[in-house]
Amino acid sequence: MAIKDIVIDYKHRQAGHCESGATSNLFNFYGIELSEPMAFGIGTGIYFSYLPFLKLQFAPMMSFRNLPNTVFHRSMKYLEVDATVIKKFKDPKESMEALDRNLEKGIPTGVQVGVFNLTFFPPEYRMHYNMHNMVVYGKEGNNYHISDTVMEHPQILSYEDLLRVRWAKGAFAPKGKMYWINNIPKEIDVRAGVNKGLQKSVYEMIKVPFWLIGIKGMKIMAKDIRKWPKKHGNEKASFYLGQILRMAEDFGTGGAGFRYIFGAFLKESGQKFNHAGLLEAADLMGKTANRWRDFTYVGAKNCKNRAKPEEDYGMLGDMMMEIANGEEHVFKMLEKIKV
Amino acid sequence: MEENNNPVYKDERYGQYRELLYYYNDEGKFEKKVGFHGEPDRVILQQAWDLFAERIEEARQKVLAGKASPIAYYMEKTLLDPMNLGLSAGISLWRVKLHLKPGPFKRLGEKTLRKYAEAFNITIEELKNVN
Numbered sequence: 284m285a286i287k288d289i290v291i292d293y294k295h296r297q298a299g300h301c302e303s304g305a306t307s308n309l310f311n312f313y314g315i316e317l318s319e320p321m322a323f324g325i326g327t328g329i330y331f332s333y334l335p336f337l338k339l340q341f342a343p344m345m346s347f348r349n350l351p352n353t354v355f356h357r358s359m360k361y362l363e364v365d366a367t368v369i370k371k372f373k374d375p376k377e378s379m380e381a382l383d384r385n386l387e388k389g390i391p392t393g394v395q396v397g398v399f400n401l402t403f404f405p406p407e408y409r410m411h412y413n414m415h416n417m418v419v420y421g422k423e424g425n426n427y428h429i430s431d432t433v434m435e436h437p438q439i440l441s442y443e444d445l446l447r448v449r450w451a452k453g454a455f456a457p458k459g460k461m462y463w464i465n466n467i468p469k470e471i472d473v474r475a476g477v478n479k480g481l482q483k484s485v486y487e488m489i490k491v492p493f494w495l496i497g498i499k500g501m502k503i504m505a506k507d508i509r510k511w512p513k514k515h516g517n518e519k520a521s522f523y524l525g526q527i528l529r530m531a532e533d534f535g536t537g538g539a540g541f542r543y544i545f546g547a548f549l550k551e552s553g554q555k556f557n558h559a560g561l562l563e564a565a566d567l568m569g570k571t572a573n574r575w576r577d578f579t580y581v582g583a584k585n586c587k588n589r590a591k592p593e594e595d596y597g598m599l600g601d602m603m604m605e606i607a608n609g610e611e612h613v614f615k616m617l618e619k620i621k622v
Numbered sequence: 623m624e625e626n627n628n629p630v631y632k633d634e635r636y637g638q639y640r641e642l643l644y645y646y647n648d649e650g651k652f653e654k655k656v657g658f659h660g661e662p663d664r665v666i667l668q669q670a671w672d673l674f675a676e677r678i679e680e681a682r683q684k685v686l687a688g689k690a691s692p693i694a695y696y697m698e699k700t701l702l703d704p705m706n707l708g709l710s711a712g713i714s715l716w717r718v719k720l721h722l723k724p725g726p727f728k729r730l731g732e733k734t735l736r737k738y739a740e741a742f743n744i745t746i747e748e749l750k751n752v753n
Contacts, residue, residue, distance in 0.1 A: 297642045297656065320652075340670065340701065399701070400743070407636040407667050411701055435640055435656065452710030452741075453702075522673060525666045532663055543644030547652035569646035583662035586669045 290421030293391045295430040295437045299544055302354045302416040303328055304432030305393050309418065312391055313467040321473070324548030325361050325480040326354030329541055330487055333500040335507065339454075340410055342526035345504065347541050349487075351395055351414040351455060355462055357483070361476040365465040371458035375450050378459030379442070382419060385463060391420040391430075395460040397451025403431070403438040408534065413455045419445075474622060477552045481617055484545075488614045498611045505603035512596050520596065525586045532579045539575035542610075546572055549617075556622040564616050571609040578602050637664065674701055685752045691727030693718075695752045696742045711741035 293312055298304025303323035310317040323329075328348055335343040352368065359366040372378035385392045397413040398404050421428035427445050429438045440448075449459050488497040495503060504527070511520035531539060546568035553561030582599060637659060645653045659667075681698040684690040697707050708718045713734070720726045721734075732746075739749045 299642050299644055299654075338703070341673070341703075405636070405639040407671070410670075411706065433641060447743075453706045454709075456709075522669065525669045528662070528666045529670060532666070539644075543646060543652060546646060547644060550652055565652075566650055569650065569652065572644075573646055579666075580662050583665045587665045 288423045293420035298432035320547035325476040326358035327483045328354045329545045333504045361479040368462040392463045395457035396448040501607035509600035539572040542572035694722045
């Protein structure tokens with residue numbers, strides 16, 4: 284079934300993080316101004332987990348963000364917007380037809396994809412990472428118009444390529460997941476959304492009763508960093524360290540493992556609701572984020588000269604511990620705040 | 623972050639895209655800037671690709687020496703491990719591990735070969751040699 288050509292008038296804006304960027308752009312399409320940090324904060328994008336027993340590209344797995352689709356789903360829930368998420372399809376062709384039907388109705392639709400076969404993506408990032416998000420907003424002949432917030436400009440992808448990335452296999456396989464906004468109320472209650480988002484973030488960072496998630500996970504990682512050179516040798520230790528830095532600084536995080544975006548969210552909501560406590564927390568979060576960037580700069584020296592580390596791993600572990608304590612302080616502060 | 627794109631990467635295709643990064647300055651303001659990667663980022667990305675290239679070359683030598691099957695080479699080339707290869711080809715883990723050896727690989731039928739070829743996005747003829 285061929286549908287007629289359609290290109291929705293959708294405004295592409297580059298963003299730091301793929302999913303909160305897509306969410307913020309979708310809000311803007313429906314006429315509500317919501318910046319990327321606000322979407323990220325209300326959707327509780329901030330997270331930390333350290334899973335050394337799972338390996339991602341041959342190094343321990345860690346995550347600085349929530350599970351895929353959390354940001355979209357939670358920001359819709361907390362702002363009380365009517366949205367649909369289809370978690371998985373049985374058949375690849377059916378998933379593409381559903382996308383076509385949406386485009387015909389004029390609905391820009393978000394899809395979850397794997398980046399390994401994504402043709403327009405920067406080649407240096409093409410690893411097996413299945414939690415990337417982008418918005419499809421048009422179809423011309425066999426080509427789809429894509430707004431990928433990591434890229435500076437809108438992109439074009441053929442039917443076969445889009446099908447391939449939507450059905451990428453492996454861990455967290457997207458299985459054709461897609462999501463869109465049905466309709467949006469004229470007035471949204473940002474204040475309630477910020478409250479709910481903050482409380483959920485505080486719970487996930489300091490209260491989850493599991494030792495590898497949140498601040499506790501960061502502290503355990505700090506202890507592990509010290510042991511790496513003895514346990515695995517210098518080569519492997521530097522590669523493991525590189526994994527932390529890659530996850531924190533590259534891979535579309537906006538820098539410092541999303542800590543800058545979260546700080547910007549605290550700042551923006553603090554200014555919006557005139558709340559001194561939030562502004563103070565934003566300042567501390569910004570400073571912690573700067574410490575993360577220092578950590579990258581210092582750590583990268585070890586990755587450059589792998590056999591002979593320039594910096595001591597004990598010092599890096601201390602630095603990570605200091606960052607963890609700083610973040611713990613911020614979240615303990617946020618626990619008491621209600622705007 | 624730097625203003626110009628960088629030919630420092632070993633692969634010329636790398637480092638051609640500008641991305642958006644956030645900063646926190648001394649005046650207490652969060653800023654957004656669009657630019658190319660700075661040096662620390664290049665170092666850590668290049669490190670990952672160095673390791674992958676090393677593993678790919680190692681696997682290729684093993685195949686040429688007759689110690690591994692071409693599946694081992696293509697598995698490294700697509701940055702997979704046996705578990706993820708099993709998931710994407712729809713073949714159980716122990717069978718994937720078996721097929722990494724040259725003997726069992728030679729006895730594979732058309733159907734299984736096609737499954738692997740589809741997972742690697744190549745043709746069956748390409749799958750049989752590593753050049």
